[in-house]
Amino acid sequence: MSKPQISRWQAIHDEVLRRIHAREWQPGQVIPNEVDLAAEFGCARATVNRALRVLAEAGLLERRRKAGTRVALHPVSRATVDIPVIRQEIEERGLAYGYALIENTKDCPPAQVRAALGTRNCQHITALHRAEGAPYVFEDRWISLDTLSDAACADFTTFSANEWLLAHAPYTHGDIRFAAHAAGPEAQMLGTEPGAPVFVIDRTTWDHAQAITSVRLFYAPGYSIHTTIGAGA
């Protein structure tokens, strides 16, 4: 037998959620303040605070000092997407991981990447990741040599730039874009035809103000990103 072990703040979280769903507290309406709710639930204010903070982070409540807490008018669905290391993503599905470096040169990136990285001084790496022998994702990466001069002499033949960067260049923040593109020259490597729809992820990461790398991942046909969303209204 397994007991869920609901904590006090989770119970309050659930009860507040129930009142929002039941329209006892309507969208846009101000709900009682923390002191009153703590009195109602017979607990400390900090416990109510925790419950409401989680709901606010989920986008269901809007909180402002003095103005109080309101039920959000336009609750957005907030999904958290995990973007793992490619090798890990493949191996976690129980498939054999394969990697092949295609190109590794010092080069000047195209305008769009140049704008993202803020430099012309880049290492250009292209590689193919395979799952169980089949093409999985084609990686087209630019690394700023202004930020990471080591990248010029790194060996990407056995380990991908993906993993090298994880070990050598932590980032503070990044920027991700998901889109659908028509396959270009990389179609052949992905085992599809030019013009076929491919799922593309563009990602640029920074270490504070220093841009580190900008990468475009072309996924083989059939790829999709899956995630779940919590409570919404």
Next chain:
Amino acid sequence: MSKPQISRWQAIHDEVLRRIHAREWQPGQVIPNEVDLAAEFGCARATVNRALRVLAEAGLLERRRKAGTRVALHPVSRATVDIPVIRQEIEERGLAYGYALIENTKDCPPAQVRAALGTRNCQHITALHRAEGAPYVFEDRWISLDTLSDAACADFTTFSANEWLLAHAPYTHGDIRFAAHAAGPEAQMLGTEPGAPVFVIDRTTWDHAQAITSVRLFYAPGYSIHTTIGAGA
């Protein structure tokens, strides 16, 4: 002048993050327990707990009772994606929102949707959302009439099913998938050619154990989802 106003727990959060990035605490290594860290930082244990909890939620730390807190071996990038109501998404870009119902019939869904919703008794709604007159997204939605019998007599001509559901059927959890497809018959409505790459979002939502709706959104060419990621290693 604006002061960032860094709170105590955020300062500790940042310092721990610095130590992880600086490899002072290496991946897989157990870091000092909360009591020791509280002593080091000269604060209450709850404050350290808050800082470490946030880092754990971000995937950078792994915490287990008795075993202690370790630096994650495979820090995944965890991005939060906001999926707003379509009308809101368009209007927030300062564009005129347009909506046209195409079809609204009681019908039996295809096998895949049937499996997701667990019923044959469905309302089928298709509609086109426009931004500034141009096609923006084509919506292909199935609503379970077992769960929401009201949907059979709802009027979707002026307000989209998207908004009707928000007001009538809160969900407790959902399931989202992003993918790239080749445009089918909907290509014409999206102003593109069959076979062209389109960004597709599949979403199914439940209210507890009851499936509510399953929708497939076909976005017009050029659409992309943008988000940011926080600190990673």
Next chain:
DNA sequence: GAGTGGTCTAGACCACTGT
């Protein structure tokens, strides 16, 4: 069994912001 994190309390001070 014992060490660690998870939670909770009662109270306090502070930051922000609407009035």
Next chain:
DNA sequence: CAGTGGTCTAGACCACTCC
């Protein structure tokens, strides 16, 4: 200015899990 949420404290008990 005053009301509200944001944070912090010192201490406590409990749940979990490794040894």
